[in-house]
Amino acid sequence: MLGTRIKRWINMHRKEFNADGTLKDEARQQMSSRGMSNEAIDDYAYRLKIKYDKWKHLDKTDPIPWPVYTAYDFFSAEEKQQFKPDGSLKPEYRESQLALGISESWLDEMERRKKLDVDNYNKVSVRDAEQGINFGEQEMNRLCASSQTYMERRKQMEIDLQNFEEPSSLPFDKNTPY
Structure with missing residues (x-):
């Protein structure tokens, strides 16, 4: 099974590179037709293959945590x-x-x-x-950020009320519960 880093690498470079990190023949021909020398193409392919190998090694030795969320985790109470x-x-x-x-x-x-x-x-x-x-993790982070933003705005509203701000300028009704 491919690790997170390698999946991202493949996704970023899928037009030019194979899933094993080698340069596609079509990409090599295209670079050559644009005037790149064989040495420059080989250097480019070599540098990206090194990065591919490094990410593959990291996926094996230090995998990125992958919390699993289901749709049920996003259901309301x-x-x-x-x-x-x-x-x-x-x-x-x-x-x-x-x-x-x-x-x-x-x-x-x-x-x-x-x-x-x-x-x-x-x-x-x-x-x-x-x-x-990780779609579930992104969604959970988005929800957490939204709730933090709400709490921050709520705290700011309390300060605004203490400073006698006009109620119509507040983001919420002053009786909004937490």
């Missing part, structure tokens, strides 16, 4: 009460909603949409992983 990790409705939730008069067809639609969300998340995760990108 309410969605976790309603849905299973695969996006299907939990039987107890379905029963309680039917007892409240919610139609079977609406519940089926909710389930269909959530399953689509899960399938899309999984497809993007697999596609990005092939390129050495």
Whole structure:
């Protein structure tokens, strides 16, 4: 299995280099047709092959951590009460909603949409992983950054209130809970 660094290297250089780090013949011919000498082409190929080998070695000796997140990790608390990790409705939730008069067809639609969300998340995760990108980790980092930004803005709003700023200039209503 290829490591994260090698996947990224291959993704960056796939037009010119093979998956084993060697220069493609087409790329060599193209460079030659643009006036590069054979020595310059060989030097370029050699330098990138060294980098390829170094990254391959690092992938074996010091792999990049790869935390695994599933679509379920991004469900809200309410969605976790309603849905299973695969996006299907939990039987107890379905029963309680039917007892409240919610139609079977609406519940089926909710389930269909959530399953689509899960399938899309999984497809993007697999596609990005092939390129050495951890989609789940990126999404989690984005969510964490968003929540930190919110908290920072909330703290700034408290300072603005203490300084008697005009309430209409505040980013939130002054009674917004955390």
